[in-house]
Amino acid sequence: MRMADVDFDTPLFTDHPPGWQTPSDIVSGFNLAWALELKERMRISSSQPHAEGVRQLLPAEYRFDTLGRLITLNPLASIAQFGRNPLIRLSSLCGAWQLFDLMNQTWRIKPGDFQQFSDLLAFVTGGRERPSLYRDLSANISKCLLAVRVRRAYSEQDELDLAEEWFLTGDEELTFTDNRGSGSLLFHFSKMHQVPLPLFSHEFVETVWATARVTVDRLGPDRVIAMHSDRIESLTDLLERGAEKATKAQQEMPWQSFQWFDYWPGWR
Structure with a gap:
């Protein structure tokens, strides 16, 4: 499968209303939601828009992760x-690829430049311990997807990684079970560097939000709001x-029950 085979602007979720039917639509919705929340935080x-205590002062529509409930799966x-849920797979992949395209306007990856390639891999996959794209955000899935895009740009490869194919197809044969019994994907960061990543339900929501936050930080909330007004x-x-x-x-449920309560309101 090649890049040319991928189209994130095709309506796939036809049970959604207009404006929410393509993977690009869903990613834009998350970007806009974070931009609006960030403006309120500011x-x-x-x-210090991310300071402890700010969340409690937000209007109710930003204190609860309504949009995240759209792509939330049972924690078990x-x-x-x-694999059977294209909404969560394609939202994760589309967001990561769009962020790569945005960042590469600055990176301008040079095929065959090993030093740039190594530096970008470290920047994309790093955490709070060093300068990194995602800093302290939880974004394992997006980090791996971005690293693969960096590798393919460096090596001028249009053929998709098998892990990328799973995000497009959900083909269970592209996965494996690790020694702890977790369903996993294998990402190829380089010819010699293969990274196994166990997949857990909470990571999909976390990675989509983290990708949106980095995107909005890059573009600025005002620009994102204007783009999707x-x-x-x-x-x-x-x-x-x-x-x-x-x-x-x-107000009516004990916390143990409420934390798993689905408050997605449905389309109308």
């Missing part, structure tokens, strides 16, 4: 169940209805 604390779901009403409706459902459930 209004509350312009110098298997990799086979992930026609979608604000649709998104706000979802967030407000989800927050209303979550607020009511939180």
